[in-house]
């Protein structure tokens with residue numbers, strides 16, 4: 001256990017904290033919002049709540065059934081049982097609900113434990129858009145423990161009933177389970193409670209803890225998860241308060257930390273040092289939601305569970321690797337946040353770099369989280385310092401087409417006038433190790449582009465001494481094999497191969513060996529947050545980021561970020577809805593590469 005203030009694994013005094021402020025470090029990260037932004041965010045939230053209320057769920061029956069649920073829980077509880085000695089450092093338990101086995105997970109005994117999930121920043125955008133829907137989907141699929149409760153915590157004033165309406169306004173039923181979904185929704189909402197409080201007041205957290213304890217009563221032990229869905233400027237104070245006043249007295253306590261983890265190497269180190277005063281590494285779950293996406297989890301399966309790919313997975317056969325992220329909408333509404341970070345910090349330094357690490361790592365000793373993360377960090381540490389000549393930045397400008405006007409980045413009222421913040425970037429990176437020496441890894445991310453997609457494209461070398469060169473239909477030096485892992489939308493893995501066009505004569509064309517998920521697996525794919533929240537419940541850290549990975553990632557990007565900012569390098573403008581700045585094509589051409597998404601734009605039309 002850490003020095004005082006570290007979130008306690010076991011203690012019995014969590015509820016006895018007086019009226020005092022939590023110990024706080026100096027605020028070093030920029031406050032994320034100014035009052036104008038806060039006001040507009042508040043307006044948006046009220047609107048969200050109003051919409052929720054409009055959906056006309058009746059609250060009274062809900063409360064009645066909440067009482068029934070509690071009576072039932074009390075009837076079933078093992079009264080007077082002593083808290084189990086529990087070490088939160090280990091993978092302790094897995095939900096015992098019906099579906100665990102169906103998902104290939106080990107069912108374990110949750111019958112004696114309660115689980116409380118606290119969403120800190122409960123009135124916010126991420127909570128409503130992602131966290132509640134994921135929790136509900138897990139509940140609906142039978143993946144949450146029997147005795148779970150959800151507690152929203154934020155400064156906004158809300159009753160439990162209003163909170164439930166707020167949650168309900170963001171929920172939808174899955175098609176696969178639509179008939180039962182209404183009842184499930186009511187049951188789920190019955191387990192949701194709201195507690196208003198300040199983020200730096202341990203008295204408020206102690207009161208929250210008391211409410212949690214009342215719901216946890218009767219279980220042998222209670223485990224607690226705090227999801228910090230708040231701006232990074234208040235991560236530490238919340239960790240301090242939760243640690244001081246609301247950690248579990250009898251079970252484990254885990255904390256999910258959202259990105260951004262700092263904005264450069266220095267601020268990352270400061271944040272990390274501060275959080276380490278209150279949380280142990282075992283308690284911290286640093287989320288990168290891209291790691292929770294189906295196709296990213298499948299990346300290692302593809303490589304290590306098949307014989308055909310791994311022998312080709314090196315400089316010997318791979319010409320270049322492209323990791324591409326594009327969105328067909330701008331920063332609308334999030335400009336205030338975005339402008340402090342820009343696309344390199346927002347997407348490339350975390351999501352895309354994590355994908356590269358998983359893609360390029362050596363086979364881990366086992367599927368254990370530490371073994372996987374050891375291999376990822378080796379890749380990050382082997383990366384060559386990024387050269388400014390290998391970086392392109394862009395910013396979208398407004399565009400009017402077919403009578404519609406699409407506003408530019410600078411037209412967003414929450415963006416400071418004249419901002420040079422990049423909304424697009426392309427970077428060429430290299431891994432200085434035996435496997436990847438000389439292979440360009442081209443990363444590209446942009447907002448307000450022509451399409452929404454995220455994919456990995458692996459372009460293979462040409463076939464040596466090709467018999468068919470120059471003779472037939474396609475240029476085989478250009479039509480090399482390409483493996484595409486489409487992360488979203490319409491998840492797919494396909495390999496482009498040269499094939500003989502059937503019939504007389506000998507003509508070749510390019511076809512796909514196609515594993516498009518929707519045509520093969522007739523099922524809804526879980527959202528990344530579902531997978532990740534379930535992993536936190538199970539204590540599985542494979543898909544969460546370790547401190548040394550972040551240290552290496554920031555080490556790579558901080559020098560170029562500083563150079564861009566210090567020299568005030570102007571981004572190349574590109575029209576809203578276009579394919580991005582021309583500079584990205586020159587960057588690829590410098591390494592003899594053509595961007596796969598541009599070269600094969602017809603593939604997108606079929607998505």
Ligand SMILES: NC(=O)C1=CN([C@@H]2O[C@H](COP(=O)(O)OP(=O)(O)OC[C@H]3O[C@@H](n4cnc5c(N)ncnc54)[C@H](OP(=O)(O)O)[C@@H]3O)[C@@H](O)[C@H]2O)C=CC1
Nearest residue numbers: 121123124125126127154155156229230231232258259260
């Ligand atoms: N939204 C998204 O799509 C994504 C968000 N994230 C990260 O998740 C976290 C939460 O994001 P999001 O929900 O968008 O954030 P919000 O800006 O919506 O903030 C969440 C809540 O925190 C409180 N809050 C907001 N600003 C401040 C402030 N300056 N000081 C104190 N409290 C404040 C508000 O609650 P109240 O006023 O009621 O206390 C608000 O409802 C952030 O770290 C973000 O970077 C990561 C990926 C995507």
Ligand SMILES: O=C1O[C@H](COP(=O)(O)O)[C@@H](O)[C@H](O)[C@H]1O
Nearest residue numbers: 289290327346347351454488528
């Ligand atoms: O983390 C972030 O991700 C989203 C994109 O996530 P996706 O799952 O919808 O692809 C991005 O819009 C946002 O700017 C960034 O902060």
